Amino acid sequence: SPKTNNMSDRPQEQVTIMSLDPGHFHAGLIHKSMYPQVNSTVYVFAPEGAELDDYLMRINGYNMREASPTAWELKLVKGDDFLEEMISKKPGNVMVVAGKNDRKIDYISTAISNGLHVYADKPLVINQAGFRKLQMAFEEASQKDLLLYDIMTERFEISSILQKELSMIPEVFGELVDGSPDNPAITKESVHHFFKYVSGQPLVRPNWFFDVEVAGEGIVDVTTHLVDLIQWEAFPEMVLDTTDVKMIAAKRWATSLSLEQFKTVTGKTEFPEFLNKDIKDNVLQVYCNGEMNYTLKGKHAKVSVIWNFQAPEGAGDTHYSMMRGTKANLIIRQGEEENYVPTLYVQLLGDQQEALKETLTVTLQEKYPGLGLEKLSEGEYKIQIPDRYHVGHEAHFSQVTAQFLEYFESGSMPEWEVPNMIVKYYTTTKALEMAKE
Structure with a gap:
């Protein structure tokens, strides 16, 4: 089938994950397994607090478990200017984000503007204003040959x-x-x-x-x-x-x-x-x-x-x-x-x-x-x-991550993925608008 976002002419890169403000347990779940094409060093940019502690504890638990333990090494940058820090240091090429949904689209737009691929927990947006920003983010991602993908475990x-x-x-x-x-x-x-x-x-x-x-x-x-x-x-x-x-x-x-x-x-x-x-x-x-x-x-x-x-x-x-x-x-x-x-x-x-x-x-x-x-x-x-x-x-997270990595390696997604993500968020945000009338 015809492909969009053709990145196949670039050198094969390894995926290095930057986890931004991991505020939902899904941010940790994608690390329950390791993946051959993903760097074992994960860069974490986040404010201090219970959510970060929970994320670190979860990954440490995967590293310490008896049966097939993982070997993630976390490099941590803590502080309230976590987004600026991630953008200025840019030690990785894929931003993972799962947490507060109201600001997620701004994180995503910033990442795309700065040449980063995005792998994000759902929902990417929670209202029509966010949906309009998402359309622009997909537009820019397409121009820059970047992947923007949401985690559809189901x-x-x-x-x-x-x-x-x-x-x-x-x-x-x-x-x-x-x-x-x-x-x-x-x-x-x-x-x-x-x-x-x-x-x-x-x-x-x-x-x-x-x-x-x-x-x-x-x-x-x-x-x-x-x-x-x-x-x-x-x-x-x-x-x-x-x-x-x-x-x-x-x-x-x-x-x-x-x-x-x-x-x-x-x-x-x-x-x-x-x-x-x-x-x-x-x-x-x-x-x-x-x-x-x-x-x-x-x-x-x-x-x-x-x-x-x-x-x-x-x-x-x-x-x-x-x-x-x-x-x-x-x-x-x-x-x-x-x-x-x-x-x-x-x-x-x-x-x-x-x-x-x-x-x-x-x-x-x-x-x-x-x-x-x-x-x-x-x-x-x-x-x-x-x-x-x-x-x-929980196992679906490694399956959908493997799918994302496959898209990353081939340098493209099937042509229906992006338009259908747009249709999906149009549908949910339109429903909210109507329910509130």
Whole structure:
């Protein structure tokens, strides 16, 4: 396929990472594995504080672990002028950024202006003003042959991969229906929790995480993954344009956090002053929930995200998705019945069981050996996915990093990646604008 950002005429460089103001645990997760083409020295530019300490502790934990320890060497430049320091010293060629989402686009724009590639945690932007800056950053990156890429871990989740694969087999799926706002062609919903365990430890969230002006509202944050999956599954490898998106309806609502709950998840003893704007009767109102209905190239899509304080005992974050075809529905559930493991179901609308069987036992075996099929009831099947494919959220970070490194080495990205990132952030920020009207 035609490529953009052709950098293949430059000498092969090693990737040297500069981690800027790592304020989210995702900044550390990409270092859970090492990569042959990445320099083991990582340059960290950050203000002092608990977030930096957490990042350093996380990487030190990877270096010290018993099983296949990493060997990262961190070179630290601490202080409030971390951005200026990174730009003036420039010891690396790729900036990694994960943290406060309100200023992320300014970090990104500065990096691109100074000739640096950018590998950034989602969301790149959290409002329409940020979106306009992002368009300019992509424009400049293209002129300078620089990569600007966001970390889309969910494309590596096996049930989403197989939902996409099955939707591309006309004998089983037919084609994606147009749907309606009440019955969309493609639905993605996810439920998250403020309090949870990561790498076996209770996750301590920074207090700015609960300020939607800094972290972004729910409708522009987690939805980034869901909107991305919709584009990736419904229009695989197709170049999309913002004119393909029609936002129909969007809404937002708050989750209430008591001071007790806030203390549990942040370790702080009281609400910080900057959250006063969101406190009613000593209860914090966090606008972390949202829902959007839109069409993409005429296909109806629905995305929703909900944040609760804590999952019930034994439960976890959940994901629900449905793709409706003319011949079958492909449904992902991740509830109690599935032991909170994403599980793919197929509902046949006709009698194409033979085609489904052949797809799983023959067509997909080469790429995904070991897949099976369990009949549940008439026309209802569960796809049996061997455990080894369920690598988990944390492992997806090394998979998406490997993808970025592949793009870096080849000097280009497939031509749909950048336009579709632009469409994705246009969609999320447009939904927020409409939800606030």
